[in-house]
Amino acid sequence: MTSYDDSTVTELRQMANRLRISSLKMIYQRQAGHPGGSLSAADIMAVLYFQVLRIDPKQPGWEERDRFILSKGHASSLLYSALAGRGFFPLPDLDHWGELDCHLQGHPDRLKTPGVDMTSGILGHGIAVGSGLALAARVLRKSYRVYVLLGDGECQGGIVWEGVNTCAKYKLSNLTAIVDYNDVQLDGPVHEIMPMEPFDDKWRSFRWNVIKIDGHDIVQILNAFEQARQVTDKPTVVIARTIKGKGVSFMENKAHWHGIAPDKEQYEAALLELQKDDK
Amino acid sequence: MREAYGRALAEYGAINPRVVALDADTSSSTLSNFFEKRFPDRFFNFGIAEPCMIDAAAGFALGGLIPFANAFAALVALRALEQVRTCICYARLNVKIAASYAGVSDFKDGPTHHAITDIAVMRSLPGMTVVVPADGNEAASFVPLIAEYDGPVYFRLNRAATQPVSRPGEMPVIGKGIMRRTGKDVTIMACGAMAGRSLQAAELLAQKGIDARVLEIHTIKPLDKELIILAALETGAVVTAEEHTIIGGLGSAIVEVLGEELPVPLLRVGINDTFARTGPDPDSVMDACGLGISDIVKAALSVIKRKLY
Ligand SMILES: Cc1ncc(C[n+]2csc(CCOP(=O)(O)OP(=O)(O)O)c2C)c(N)n1
Numbered sequence: 001m002t003s004y005d006d007s008t009v010t011e012l013r014q015m016a017n018r019l020r021i022s023s024l025k026m027i028y029q030r031q032a033g034h035p036g037g038s039l040s041a042a043d044i045m046a047v048l049y050f051q052v053l054r055i056d057p058k059q060p061g062w063e064e065r066d067r068f069i070l071s072k073g074h075a076s077s078l079l080y081s082a083l084a085g086r087g088f089f090p091l092p093d094l095d096h097w098g099e100l101d102c103h104l105q106g107h108p109d110r111l112k113t114p115g116v117d118m119t120s121g122i123l124g125h126g127i128a129v130g131s132g133l134a135l136a137a138r139v140l141r142k143s144y145r146v147y148v149l150l151g152d153g154e155c156q157g158g159i160v161w162e163g164v165n166t167c168a169k170y171k172l173s174n175l176t177a178i179v180d181y182n183d184v185q186l187d188g189p190v191h192e193i194m195p196m197e198p199f200d201d202k203w204r205s206f207r208w209n210v211i212k213i214d215g216h217d218i219v220q221i222l223n224a225f226e227q228a229r230q231v232t233d234k235p236t237v238v239i240a241r242t243i244k245g246k247g248v249s250f251m252e253n254k255a256h257w258h259g260i261a262p263d264k265e266q267y268e269a270a271l272l273e274l275q276k277d278d279k
Numbered sequence: 280m281r282e283a284y285g286r287a288l289a290e291y292g293a294i295n296p297r298v299v300a301l302d303a304d305t306s307s308s309t310l311s312n313f314f315e316k317r318f319p320d321r322f323f324n325f326g327i328a329e330p331c332m333i334d335a336a337a338g339f340a341l342g343g344l345i346p347f348a349n350a351f352a353a354l355v356a357l358r359a360l361e362q363v364r365t366c367i368c369y370a371r372l373n374v375k376i377a378a379s380y381a382g383v384s385d386f387k388d389g390p391t392h393h394a395i396t397d398i399a400v401m402r403s404l405p406g407m408t409v410v411v412p413a414d415g416n417e418a419a420s421f422v423p424l425i426a427e428y429d430g431p432v433y434f435r436l437n438r439a440a441t442q443p444v445s446r447p448g449e450m451p452v453i454g455k456g457i458m459r460r461t462g463k464d465v466t467i468m469a470c471g472a473m474a475g476r477s478l479q480a481a482e483l484l485a486q487k488g489i490d491a492r493v494l495e496i497h498t499i500k501p502l503d504k505e506l507i508i509l510a511a512l513e514t515g516a517v518v519t520a521e522e523h524t525i526i527g528g529l530g531s532a533i534v535e536v537l538g539e540e541l542p543v544p545l546l547r548v549g550i551n552d553t554f555a556r557t558g559p560d561p562d563s564v565m566d567a568c569g570l571g572i573s574d575i576v577k578a579a580l581s582v583i584k585r586k587l588y
Contacts, residue, residue: 063343110370118341119370122361128331129366132338132346139299139321139344159362162331170323 004222008051012218015085016046020247021274022081022094028267030098032106036257037151038078040182040215040242045075047221048147049082057087060114064144067117067133071126071150072180073107074259079116080104088115123154127163127177134167134175134235145229146175153185156194161206167235168207176228177208177237180215182244188255203237215240247274280437281379283415285310287422288347288377289317298426299339301325302349303332308438309379311349329354333362333376340372345426351385352378352394352435356401367431368404375425375432381411382471382522383550384438386564389557394435395550399527401433402500409499410453411435411521411529413474417445417497424453435471437522439561442475444495456503462492465579466510466517470496470529472561473520473548473570480575491579499529504536511537516582517545520575522565525549544585546578 019042027033049055053066070079077097084091089103096102103112107121118129126148134146154160167175181199183190190196200210209231213220221240228236244258245251248270262270292298292314299321306312306324315322325332329350339346348355355363355378367374378397385392402409410425410432412418418436425432444459451457459474460481469477474495481491492514494506511517517537519530530547537543550568558564565571 067341118337119365122365125334125337125362125366128334128362129338129341131331132335132340133342134338135323135335136299136339136342136344139339140342142342159330159334162325162328163334165328166325166331166335 004219009218012046012050015050016043017247017274017277019046019078019081019085021271023077024262024267024270024274026077026081026094026097027261029095031261032098033077033261034074034259035251035262036184036244036254037072037180037182038075039246039248039251040244041075041078041149041180042246043216043218044149044178044180044221044240045078045082047218047225049086051222052225053147054144055086057115060088064142066145066147069118069126069130069146069148070108070120071148072123072154073120076106076108079108080113083113083115086115089113123151124157124159126150127167128159130175131163131166131170131172134172135170137174148175148177150177150179151185152179152181152183152190152196153193155179155196164203164206164208171233172235173232175235176225177235179237179239180242181239182242184244184253184255184258186255186258200239207234209234209236210239211236212239213241215242216246247277249273280412280415280418280439280441281310283419284377284422284436285313287419289313291422291426292318292321295345295426297343297345298347299323299344300347300349301332301336303327303329303354305350305379309349309377311347329359330362333359334366336374337366337370337372340374345373345375347375347377349377349379351392352381352397353392356394356397360400364404368406371406371430373430375434377434377436379436380438381435382437383555383564383568384472384561386558386561390554393555395524395555396527397435398499398521398523398529399531402532403527406431407500408432408453409435411470411497411499413471413495413497414441414443414445416443416447417451420449420451424451428453437472439472441472442479444474444478451497454498454501454503456506457495457497458492459495460491460493462490463514464490465583466492466494466514467520467575467579468494468496468507468510468517468529468533469520470499472522472565476570476572477520477575480572480579483572483576484579489579489583496529499532502532502536504540507533507536508540511541511543515543515586517543518548518575518578518582519545520548522570523549525551543587544582546582548574548578
């Protein structure tokens with residue numbers, strides 16, 4: 001196991017916090033978006049975009065690059081913040097999200113936004129699409145890896161498991177799925193709307209390598225991806241236990257904050273909390 | 280037709296290493312198994328999971344390959360429709376959907392297996408190209424063209440052998456209709472299995488002294504507007520013929536063009552907003568659901584009476 005120096009971990013933690021602030025600002029300015037699931041996945045996205053993914057902002061179409069599919073496309077503000085942060089497009093573009101002539105669509109659009117590897121927004125597609133992308137690497141003898149981030153509520157859809165089956169059949173060890181397991185979906189708690197437990201057993205019985213972590217612990221996230229890279233005979237799922245709305249106390253664990261924007265007062269209160277963490 | 284397609288895909292696979300074939304447990308029906316036998320490493324079977332096959336096809340295209348996704352037309356165009364819309368059309372990925380068993384050509388399996396709404400659905404999707412070959416030879420000729428065409432294609436294939444209309448060695452062009460018979464009194468515009476039937480209808484009309492033109496419109500989208508408008512202008516009456524519901528298919532596409540550009544008397548031959556039925560062979564099912572040669576003749580005779588000039 002690689003050990004990560006403290007400065008890397010601290011930087012990634014700060015980056016996650018910046019992604020949270022940026023997402024929330026985007027959602028506030030546009031008065032639309034999905035705060036809950038963006039805040040919950042911020043640590044995972046910081047680790048992916050600022051440490052793990054082999055990408056080059058100067059060549060978004062580089063054939064050897066690692067691919068990332070935001071299957072839970074509603075966390076678009078988080079993805080856009082990460083891409084802008086990495087320099088795929090200018091940071092001020094973020095202020096124009098959703099405007100008619102801005103490339104930043106409501107949900108990610110691979111044709112419009114540099115760095116977006118796959119269009120998403122309808123839940124369920126990421127792993128199935130990723131299976132084809134991972135198989136293409138095999139056919140063309142390329143070494144890129146495919147990462148897919150999905151929600152736990154999203155896993156209620158059958159197409160997810162069709163993709164899971166396919167990855168297992170072809171032993172796609174070059175694909176890693178990450179489930180942002182925050183136990184809250186649009187209408188309420190996942191365990192009430194349509195329970196998914198025993199969740200890790202499901203993946204295991206589909207012949208996946210399963211890694212369970214605290215999805216807000218940078219070191220655990222780093223280690224999970226490191227472990228996934230060592231596996232050669234099956235795909236890996238990182239089941240990341242997270243808190244929906246993480247970092248903004250009044251948003252935490254509340255389905256209410258799945259898809260609405262804060263008003264001015266709420267936004268300022270949220271910023272205050274997040275900025276306090278930004279040390 | 281499926282055999283011609285299956286063999287052509289396998290042959291083309293030898294020329295173009297970027298082509299991969301996908302199927303959903305129907306490879307011995309769609310005959311993508313010819314490809315599988317020659318290129319096992321470039322063939323992928325997804326089991327009975329058409330939506331996953333379509334999503335994965337999008338992934339293959341993202342990775343730079345040219346996937347031919349094979350399945351029953353009724354299943355890709357219905358069960359996997361959201362995948363087609365979102366991950367292929369909206370994401371504009373270079374996926375070729377080889378939709379087999381289209382129309383009522385799967386006569387023995389009945390209406391669950393018929394695809395009579397697929398043209399309507401597929402042509403409504405932004406960015407989708409829809410090609411319907413008329414016979415086996417033409418289906419085979421289209422394979423390289425479709426593979427090398429940039430963008431998603433819905434390639435609608437019959438299970439059955441159809442009345443041949445093309446000449447060996449003939450090279451179709453995506454987006455360009457083919458004049459199969461010259462004529463000045465009325466134009467029959469047809470696709471797929473109905474092209475051969477339209478030629479037979481034209482012979483019967485000739486016996487009655489009527490000189491019918493026959494256009495084969497194999498590409499439903501983008502539609503060859505020029506050829507269609509010219510024929511309407513020169514013959515003054517149109518009959519459309521397709522193995523599909525009359526709602527939204529070839530006939531509708533032609534009505535949309537002529538309605539805006541050059542309204543002329545027109546009748547559509549197709550399945551009249553109903554499900555078809557099971558039968559002993561494709562021809563008798565077609566005859567029973569309004570797709571008979573006599574239905575084309577009747578429509579032509581009746582539309583000619585309404586001619587404006
Ligand atoms: C197939 C589909 N159905 C419904 C929606 C609307 N929708 C968007 S997000 C969401 C809830 C997602 O919950 P989860 O996957 O747990 O994501 P997270 O909690 O991480 O935001 C729903 C129902 C959608 N985008 N796609």
